[in-house]
Amino acid sequence: MPNENMEINTICADAEASQFTLHSCKGDEQKTLKENVKPNKLPKIKILGTGGTIASKGASSSHTAGYHVDLTIQELLEAIPNISGICDIEYEQLCNLDSKEIGQEALYKIYRGVSDALQRFDGIVITHGTDTLSETTFFIESCIDSGEVPIVFVGSMRPSTSVSADGPMNLYQAICIAANKQSRGRGVLVSLNDQISAGYYITKKNANSLDSFNVRQGYLGNFVNNEIHYYYPPVKPFVCHKFKLKVPADAKTMSLPNVYILYAHQSFSADLVEAVSKSCDGIVIATMGAGSLPDEVNARCLTLDIPVVYSKRSVDGMVPTANLPTALPNKNYNVFASGYLNPEKSRILLQLCLYENYSLEQIGEIFRGVYGGQ
Numbered sequence: 001m002p003n004e005n006m007e008i009n010t011i012c013a014d015a016e017a018s019q020f021t022l023h024s025c026k027g028d029e030q031k032t033l034k035e036n037v038k039p040n041k042l043p044k045i046k047i048l049g050t051g052g053t054i055a056s057k058g059a060s061s062s063h064t065a066g067y068h069v070d071l072t073i074q075e076l077l078e079a080i081p082n083i084s085g086i087c088d089i090e091y092e093q094l095c096n097l098d099s100k101e102i103g104q105e106a107l108y109k110i111y112r113g114v115s116d117a118l119q120r121f122d123g124i125v126i127t128h129g130t131d132t133l134s135e136t137t138f139f140i141e142s143c144i145d146s147g148e149v150p151i152v153f154v155g156s157m158r159p160s161t162s163v164s165a166d167g168p169m170n171l172y173q174a175i176c177i178a179a180n181k182q183s184r185g186r187g188v189l190v191s192l193n194d195q196i197s198a199g200y201y202i203t204k205k206n207a208n209s210l211d212s213f214n215v216r217q218g219y220l221g222n223f224v225n226n227e228i229h230y231y232y233p234p235v236k237p238f239v240c241h242k243f244k245l246k247v248p249a250d251a252k253t254m255s256l257p258n259v260y261i262l263y264a265h266q267s268f269s270a271d272l273v274e275a276v277s278k279s280c281d282g283i284v285i286a287t288m289g290a291g292s293l294p295d296e297v298n299a300r301c302l303t304l305d306i307p308v309v310y311s312k313r314s315v316d317g318m319v320p321t322a323n324l325p326t327a328l329p330n331k332n333y334n335v336f337a338s339g340y341l342n343p344e345k346s347r348i349l350l351q352l353c354l355y356e357n358y359s360l361e362q363i364g365e366i367f368r369g370v371y372g373g374q
């Protein structure tokens, strides 16, 4: 349960000194205590390690590519400023992978790790590679109702061995964010490069820069010099459909249906789409513009027996339903627009719909929900 008694406001420029003020939230008796006065109860934060660049080492301090995952979550925690005045932590290594290797088994471990921690902790922090971070955040936001407990994902763009490695500061900030009362009720968050973002919307936009995550709907707040500034009151994306992942409690993994992503381009082939459709349960297409595909591809998609989601190559913007092809007579309509979702998030949403055995009609409703329930 969230800690009702304590609100933490960090006020000191010197993080090492850990001079935090602790405000008792009980009625009128608002007291300000220095960190050396032992608080009764600090927020309890669970930290789950999964790997990524944040847990990587390179060949030398000037290398920012070609590194490998080599650090445990304990070693990562040893490299950050003192947090003993902020929260009590417990940590666990779920896996230690570059995020390109995260498949259903690792994703399920993260899901289980978060679900278990929700019962006993006030906040959860997950270290994760940035390449597929937005897929995991979208999956967790779609499958877990976290109530008041913030779930904060964090990664880094530089390996731990590089000059000006960003990992330790990002991790420190993520823990502060998870422990902060203002973060309650905000669902899945991402802490990276001093920004706090919404896990549902966030997307990796730059393959190299420290400011790699930045999307229009994404930023919720800022972390500066130990201060956390949210721009809005607690909010979760109201377009997010919550799925109940029905997996037996003793299962080691889940088995989501196969959904493939195809990237459209000039001369994009209808035969390719049809050939792929024979070996999967659904297709997502990164269309040109806002749902544009050659007429022949549109016509072929409508004849398939599996759902096809039209997403987009462009990082920003959306695919409106008005750009979908017109239904064939006497054939169930199997083509859906992804709205604001990029291809990889559309893939997860379609996988979850298929896992639930939703009908084409229900899948249509879920995807229309992405626009805000139109």
Ligand SMILES: NC(=O)C[C@H](N)C(=O)O
Binding pocket: 051, 052, 053, 054, 097, 098, 099, 100, 128, 129, 130, 131, 132, 155, 156, 157, 158
């Ligand atoms: N910056 C990173 O974390 C990239 C890394 N390849 C990963 O996703 O694990």
